[in-house]
Amino acid sequence: MIELDGLTKRFGSKVAVDQLSCRIKPGMVTGFLGPNGAGKSTTMRMMLDLDNPTSGSVRIDGKHYRELQEPLKYIGALLDAKSMHGGRSAYNNLLCLAQSNRIPRSRVAEVLDTVGLTAVSKKKSKGFSLGMGQRLGIASALLGDPEILMFDEPVNGLDPEGIHWIRNLMKTLASEGRTIFVSSHLMSEMALTADHLIVIGQGRLLADTSMADFIHQNSRSYVRLRSPQQERLRDVLHAEGIIAVESGNGTLEIDGATTEALGELAARHSIVLHELSSQRASLEEAFMQMTAGSVEYHAHSERDAAPPVGPHWGDQWGQRQPGAAPGPPDSTPGTPGGSGTGKGA
Numbered sequence: 001m002i003e004l005d006g007l008t009k010r011f012g013s014k015v016a017v018d019q020l021s022c023r024i025k026p027g028m029v030t031g032f033l034g035p036n037g038a039g040k041s042t043t044m045r046m047m048l049d050l051d052n053p054t055s056g057s058v059r060i061d062g063k064h065y066r067e068l069q070e071p072l073k074y075i076g077a078l079l080d081a082k083s084m085h086g087g088r089s090a091y092n093n094l095l096c097l098a099q100s101n102r103i104p105r106s107r108v109a110e111v112l113d114t115v116g117l118t119a120v121s122k123k124k125s126k127g128f129s130l131g132m133g134q135r136l137g138i139a140s141a142l143l144g145d146p147e148i149l150m151f152d153e154p155v156n157g158l159d160p161e162g163i164h165w166i167r168n169l170m171k172t173l174a175s176e177g178r179t180i181f182v183s184s185h186l187m188s189e190m191a192l193t194a195d196h197l198i199v200i201g202q203g204r205l206l207a208d209t210s211m212a213d214f215i216h217q218n219s220r221s222y223v224r225l226r227s228p229q230q231e232r233l234r235d236v237l238h239a240e241g242i243i244a245v246e247s248g249n250g251t252l253e254i255d256g257a258t259t260e261a262l263g264e265l266a267a268r269h270s271i272v273l274h275e276l277s278s279q280r281a282s283l284e285e286a287f288m289q290m291t292a293g294s295v296e297y298h299a300h301s302e303r304d305a306a307p308p309v310g311p312h313w314g315d316q317w318g319q320r321q322p323g324a325a326p327g328p329p330d331s332t333p334g335t336p337g338g339s340g341t342g343k344g345a
């Protein structure tokens with residue numbers, strides 16, 4: 001179990017981590033999610049005593065990292081795949097780590113085999129590809145057979161087979177009762193791996209929730225309508241008190257109604273429909289909406305620059321106070337990506 005209490009880190013006037021409190025429990029994969037610059041790496045560095053918190057604390061099984069004897073046996077981490085000594089072979093890099101933590105030499109060959117690097121174990125690690133470097137970093141994390149494992153963006157640089165492998169490895173380690181804490185800025189990746197989610201933005205806690213609850217609350221479903229008689233359709237919907245949002249390409253999106261009800265309504269008014277379909281928004285979209293107010297670097301397109309018109313599904317996240325639990329999406333639909341182009345009917 002890892003416990004963060006009011007963890008805060010400032011770099012000059014920049015608050016990288018802001019009063020972060022949460023528990024990371026054993027027996028599951030906990031995803032640590034946030035956009036670039038959210039404070040994920042800084043938090044992980046403080047967990048490993050590589051950075052001093054400005055205030056607050058981290059406890060690993062009740063102890064500060066500094067109090068752990070032979071820490072590799074408690075907690076293994078992959079933070080930076082390039083942190084290995086490039087002039088040493090993969091084997092010797094791991095052997096040095098093993099010897100300084102009183103880990104038997106036999107374990108080095110074991111972990112090299114686990115990560116699939118046995119064939120290149122005598123090669124200098126500076127010649128390794130990014131993916132091989134990631135594997136070597138994962139081997140070093142596994143070396144002490146620790147109960148807690150932390151991985152910072154572990155799929156970076158891995159090919160599809162490697163990504164599949166690391167996902168399965170994390171799940172297997174969690175099923176053995178270990179605490180697995182893994183950071184990512186990709187919701188789609190977390191949806192496939194994590195049992196629990198901790199979401200941060202600008203160093204602050206935005207959500208601490210089970211993956212199942214996150215999916216339940218954020219898989220927004222809506223109906224998409226397209227008609228050559230759009231003006232009439234909008235008038236009919238308006239008269240019925242149904243809010244429709246224009247989503248481009250002449251389509252309307254409607255929350256809180258069924259395809260059956262809308263199809264029958266259109267039929268009663270003899271309106272031709274070219275599309276009547278049930279849709280589900282992606283989790284990536286929900287994550288982008290949740291963190292929209294805390295993304296450090298935005299790319300701007302002309303579309304983004306357009307002023308928002310009408311109600312927007314993501315507005316709820318922008319208004320939420322830090323630390324509050326996420327609520328269900330409201331019934332106001334919008335367009336993906338938070339560009340605010342929705343328009344009330």
Ligand SMILES: Nc1ncnc2c1ncn2[C@@H]1O[C@H](COP(=O)(O)OP(=O)(O)OP(=O)(O)O)[C@@H](O)[C@H]1O
Binds near residue numbers: 011014015035037185
């Ligand atoms: N040593 C430092 N000095 C000054 N600012 C820093 C330092 N380290 C991190 N920061 C700033 O703190 C914030 C959080 O950075 P951090 O690397 O922890 O974010 P992250 O969520 O890991 O981002 P990414 O996904 O891009 O790796 C950023 O604004 C970053 O620029």
